Amino acid sequence: MSDFNRSAPVEWGLRAYLLLIFAFVFAPIAASFVFSFNVDRFPSLPLGGFSLTWYQQVAADPLVWEGLRNTLIAGITVSVLATALGFGAAYTDFRYNFFGKSLYLALALLPPTIPVVILGLAMLAFLANIGLSGAIHSVIIAHVVMCAPFAMAIIRLRLSQMDPSLEAAAWNLGASQWVAMRHVILPFCRPALFAALFITMAVSFDEFAVSWFVSGLNETLPVKVLGFLQGQVSPKINVIGTFVFITSMTLVVLAQILLVKRSTGRAAGQ
Amino acid sequence: MTAPSRPGLAAGRVPARSETPGQVRPAGVQPAPERERKTVSVYGLTFSLPMLLWQLIFFLAPLLFLIALSFWTVRNFRMEPDFNPDNWSRMLGRSVFWEAYLRTLLLSASAAIVTSALAFPASYAIAFKLSDTARRWAIFLMVIPFFTSYLVRVYSWQIFLSDNGIINAALAPLGLGPFPMLNSDFGTMVGYLTLCLPLVILLQLFSLIFVDRNLVEAAHNLRCGRLRTVFEVVVPAARVGLTIAALFCFILTFGDFVSPLYLGGGDPPTLSILITDTTKSGQQWPRAAVVALVMIATLLVIAFAAVRFAYRERGR
Numbered sequence: 001m002s003d004f005n006r007s008a009p010v011e012w013g014l015r016a017y018l019l020l021i022f023a024f025v026f027a028p029i030a031a032s033f034v035f036s037f038n039v040d041r042f043p044s045l046p047l048g049g050f051s052l053t054w055y056q057q058v059a060a061d062p063l064v065w066e067g068l069r070n071t072l073i074a075g076i077t078v079s080v081l082a083t084a085l086g087f088g089a090a091y092t093d094f095r096y097n098f099f100g101k102s103l104y105l106a107l108a109l110l111p112p113t114i115p116v117v118i119l120g121l122a123m124l125a126f127l128a129n130i131g132l133s134g135a136i137h138s139v140i141i142a143h144v145v146m147c148a149p150f151a152m153a154i155i156r157l158r159l160s161q162m163d164p165s166l167e168a169a170a171w172n173l174g175a176s177q178w179v180a181m182r183h184v185i186l187p188f189c190r191p192a193l194f195a196a197l198f199i200t201m202a203v204s205f206d207e208f209a210v211s212w213f214v215s216g217l218n219e220t221l222p223v224k225v226l227g228f229l230q231g232q233v234s235p236k237i238n239v240i241g242t243f244v245f246i247t248s249m250t251l252v253v254l255a256q257i258l259l260v261k262r263s264t265g266r267a268a269g270q
Numbered sequence: 271m272t273a274p275s276r277p278g279l280a281a282g283r284v285p286a287r288s289e290t291p292g293q294v295r296p297a298g299v300q301p302a303p304e305r306e307r308k309t310v311s312v313y314g315l316t317f318s319l320p321m322l323l324w325q326l327i328f329f330l331a332p333l334l335f336l337i338a339l340s341f342w343t344v345r346n347f348r349m350e351p352d353f354n355p356d357n358w359s360r361m362l363g364r365s366v367f368w369e370a371y372l373r374t375l376l377l378s379a380s381a382a383i384v385t386s387a388l389a390f391p392a393s394y395a396i397a398f399k400l401s402d403t404a405r406r407w408a409i410f411l412m413v414i415p416f417f418t419s420y421l422v423r424v425y426s427w428q429i430f431l432s433d434n435g436i437i438n439a440a441l442a443p444l445g446l447g448p449f450p451m452l453n454s455d456f457g458t459m460v461g462y463l464t465l466c467l468p469l470v471i472l473l474q475l476f477s478l479i480f481v482d483r484n485l486v487e488a489a490h491n492l493r494c495g496r497l498r499t500v501f502e503v504v505v506p507a508a509r510v511g512l513t514i515a516a517l518f519c520f521i522l523t524f525g526d527f528v529s530p531l532y533l534g535g536g537d538p539p540t541l542s543i544l545i546t547d548t549t550k551s552g553q554q555w556p557r558a559a560v561v562a563l564v565m566i567a568t569l570l571v572i573a574f575a576a577v578r579f580a581y582r583e584r585g586r
Binding site for chain 2: 025084178206213237
């Protein structure tokens with residue numbers, strides 16, 4: 001495209017602006033990483049000196065370990081449940097047409113649009129009323145509600161790349177529906193299933209608001225961070241943030257690799 | 271639910287975006303007759319029911335329960351089922367509530383406008399000025415913040431914005447400042463941007479990518495100026511995405527209690543702070559439910575208006 005509307009200053013201005021935006025987005029992430037290794041309690045420039053004190057302090061804090069344990073239990077359970085529910089709903093949407101389908105889909109996909117404070121309050125009140133609040137399973141229940149839509153979206157996307165007649169072909173070759181599910185649908189969805197597992201785990205790993213409402217004494221790590229935030233300045237937050245960032249990014253990159261492998265696997269497989 | 275039809279050869283099924291459009295179905299393969307019956311099969315229910323039940327019980331029921339809860343009474347620190355409009359008249363009769371309501375509405379509306387305005391040049395640059403590879407990288411980088419803790423980023427901003435924080439320390443040698451930035455609406459807005467900017471950029475981007483380049487080219491050929499092309503060709507063509515992005519920003523900031531509390535100071539409170547305070551400081555859950563329901567009603571109205579605006583038939 002070469003036309004009179006291109007001008008170098010505008011092009012470069014836009015690019016510089018884009019860099020500025022990226023700087024804004026990544027400044028807090030980078031700062032928390034840098035200051036987690038800084039020796040001073042009160043973060044300021046210039047940096048005080050490299051130290052692992054805060055890492056040692058975090059490692060020695062039993063509250064952090066307890067939070068981490070709760071986070072891991074919740075994260076793993078949530079990812080499995082949410083992925084299973086999400087797969088079922090995605091497959092239902094892929095294969096069936098029925099009365100009230102749009103309501104079904106709305107119900108399945110709506111949770112992320114409800115503000116977390118409202119969801120948190122509603123869950124707390126409801127679960128307390130049926131005697132299920134204040135425990136790790138309350139967090140799991142709430143997180144599955146919030147994560148299942150993501151799992152469903154990821155798996156639905158994968159299913160939409162599948163030729164619907166593949167399944168029908170399996171039936172015509174004598175496979176029962178269950179057998180076709182096991183040997184056609186599930187293998188086709190495998191990369192998306194793993195991607196959904198990792199993404200939902202990452203979402204559950206970071207979620208703090210609803211957990212804060214429903215967890216009671218069984219606080220997850222992000223809820224502990226919220227607690228630290230209420231207290232005084234604590235470089236521990238930076239350490240935990242760096243740790244959570246690295247964990248989440250590992251999960252996301254794993255999911256990404258699986259989704260990329262999907263396309264190559266597809267080229268080879270079909 | 272449902273009589274899931276058993277589509278023989280994918281007959282009743284909307285063909286999902288298949289690799290080879292217009293593919294011809296192999297001849298001679300007929301659906302077995304029993305597969306055409308419309309029955310509720312165990313097989314179908316195995317996959318459709320879990321999500322339905324889970325979201326009915328743990329998503330819809332809690333939200334509906336909020337309505338009932340808002341009519342309960344609290345006696346001696348215990349909640350009792352009741353049908354008492356007292357909570358409603360108390361909460362809605364307080365000036366504190368309406369101040370918080372107005373404040374939240376204003377903050378979220380400004381956040382939606384400011385974020386959209388700041389995001390647009392960036393998404394425009396990503397969509398129109400970058401190479402394919404660079405664009406893919408930009409999208410990947412914009413996704414990363416979703417997987418970092420929002421709390422940690424807010425804490426990080428405290429380090430930047432506090433009176434002896436990084437920004438003021440950097441400005442001091444120049445003889446500027448110190449500027450009080452924390453515990454102000456400016457701080458709240460920085461937090462809101464942290465929360466929404468990546469999402470808004472991505473949503474804007476996905477609508478800008480699909481803007482027909484020929485339209486832009488045509489406008490240029492007709493000697494339409496650069497800015498005018500953006501505002502009269504690109505923005506209208508991407509209106510749906512731009513509106514939805516602003517709507518998401520509004521919804522997210524409307525329900526966020528972290529930025530207004532830890533960067534904005536929390537005084538005067540927003541509605542979400544009102545909910546967290548009322549919930550955790552005692553047993554006044556019914557009153558918190560009133561606030562939550564007012565919030566839901568507001569969001570529904572705004573979402574409905576935004577969607578109508580987004581999909582409205584183009585004038586002319």
